[in-house]
Amino acid sequence: MEDYAVAIIAGIVFGFAARWFMLKSDYRYYPTYPHGHVTHLSLGFIAAGLGAVAIPAIAEPDYVAITFLALAAQQFRDIRTMERETLKEADENKLIGRGPDYIEGIAKVFEARNYLVILIAIFNSGIAFWLDWYWVLITGPLSIFLIIKLMSGIIIGDIAEVVESKLHFEGSLLMVEDVVIMNVGLEETREKILNEGLAVLIKPKDDNARATLHSPGQRMAILYDAVSILGTKVDINEPELMPLARKNIDEGYLGFFLLPNEPDIKYLVEIIKRVPVLEATRGTPLSSLYGRKAAD
Numbered sequence: 001m002e003d004y005a006v007a008i009i010a011g012i013v014f015g016f017a018a019r020w021f022m023l024k025s026d027y028r029y030y031p032t033y034p035h036g037h038v039t040h041l042s043l044g045f046i047a048a049g050l051g052a053v054a055i056p057a058i059a060e061p062d063y064v065a066i067t068f069l070a071l072a073a074q075q076f077r078d079i080r081t082m083e084r085e086t087l088k089e090a091d092e093n094k095l096i097g098r099g100p101d102y103i104e105g106i107a108k109v110f111e112a113r114n115y116l117v118i119l120i121a122i123f124n125s126g127i128a129f130w131l132d133w134y135w136v137l138i139t140g141p142l143s144i145f146l147i148i149k150l151m152s153g154i155i156i157g158d159i160a161e162v163v164e165s166k167l168h169f170e171g172s173l174l175m176v177e178d179v180v181i182m183n184v185g186l187e188e189t190r191e192k193i194l195n196e197g198l199a200v201l202i203k204p205k206d207d208n209a210r211a212t213l214h215s216p217g218q219r220m221a222i223l224y225d226a227v228s229i230l231g232t233k234v235d236i237n238e239p240e241l242m243p244l245a246r247k248n249i250d251e252g253y254l255g256f257f258l259l260p261n262e263p264d265i266k267y268l269v270e271i272i273k274r275v276p277v278l279e280a281t282r283g284t285p286l287s288s289l290y291g292r293k294a295a296d
Contacts, residue, residue, distance in 0.1 A: 004056040007129035011052025012045070014140035015121030019044025021144055022113050022151065040110065043079065047072065047114040051121025055129050069118070080111040095234055096227045096243065101217025101280040108279065109151075116147050154282075156202070156222065157273030159209035164265050165199040167257065177201060179248050179255025182240070189240050193257075196233075198265050200272060202245070202254040208282075210252040215281035219245040222256065225275045226268060231261030 023040055050072050084107040091097040098106075120143050124136045156162065165176050169190055174181040176199040184190050202222070204210040212218055223243050234241040243258040258268065 003129055004059075006133045007056055007125045008049075008052045010128035010133060010136045010140070011055075011121035011125030012048045014124040014136065014144065015048025015051055015117045016041075016045050017140070018120045018144045018147060019048065019113065019117045021148060022116070043076075043114060044117050047076070047117040048121045051118035052125045054122050055125045059129065072118070073115075076111050076114045079114065080107040083107040083110050095236065096224055096232060097220070098224050099217050099220030101215070101278050102221045102224065104280055105276070105278045113151070116151070120144065120147060154277040155273060156275045156277060159205055159212060159277060161203045161205065162269050162272045163201050163203065164269060165201045165255065167194055167197050167199045169194070174257065176246075176255030176257055179246050179253075181244050181246050181255060181257045182242075184240050186240070193241075193259060196263060197257060197259045198230075198263060198268050199258075200256045200265075200269055202256060202272065204252055212277060212281055213254055214247065214252070215278075218278055218281040219254065221278055221281075222272055222275050223258075226256075226258055226260075226271050229262075229271050230258065230264065230268060233259045233261060 019041060023037060023044075050068055054069065084103055087098065087103040087106060088100070091099075091103065120140075123143055124140050127135050127139050168175050169184070172183050172185055172190075174184050174190075174193060179201075184193065202213060204213050222245055227243060232241070232243055234243065241259050243256075245254045245256045247254055256272070260268070
């Protein structure tokens, strides 16, 4: 009984610790504090408890207890639905929204993190049960570190080069280098954009990156992260100040324009480099034979 108690405690402690470290309220303002934290930490504790009792249940043996893992999987799938609906409702009231692809990616992450908590709890519970409790002092932090590294994912800086650029007008057309952004009619607005606007080029490193940047969902994610940190001077019914990312249709790179509250071009470049590549927008034409041949 004492071995069971030590194993369960070890699983719960490191499983819950993993959920704590994976919970972040960053510049995307999600999850909210403190209500969102309470919800997700509570679910993380439940997930850790379910994982922690798995090894003692098998050793007993009490296989009925394992069925709770299947029930938990259903509940955690409901988390994805809950997050998706919450973020979609919040997005409707934003001038610059995340977009459905970004929202779906966030929802998937919150579901997956609970499964990772269960795995960490099972692993460390097993270590404490079959070896000894002091081994989890090594395996616990190591497993949390590895999980966080694996969950970091790919960012724009991994697939594309982000370089500073200049804004200019050809007639009434706002341009970032040779990329047409939009038509600006008022002379006063043109002067404001030239004086206060920022621009970058986002150049894909290969055809996979080009396909990813082609997605409107990925572009919306770039816009949202940039606006979340640097702000924007756009207001309701002011489309001429709206931040935009347009594509050079021949070469496939993007021209990005923003009229920020904090005009710092170096930070804009770094922000865009750190935007996550969304699973729903990730292009892989080079994975196919014909895609590789077409790229030659």
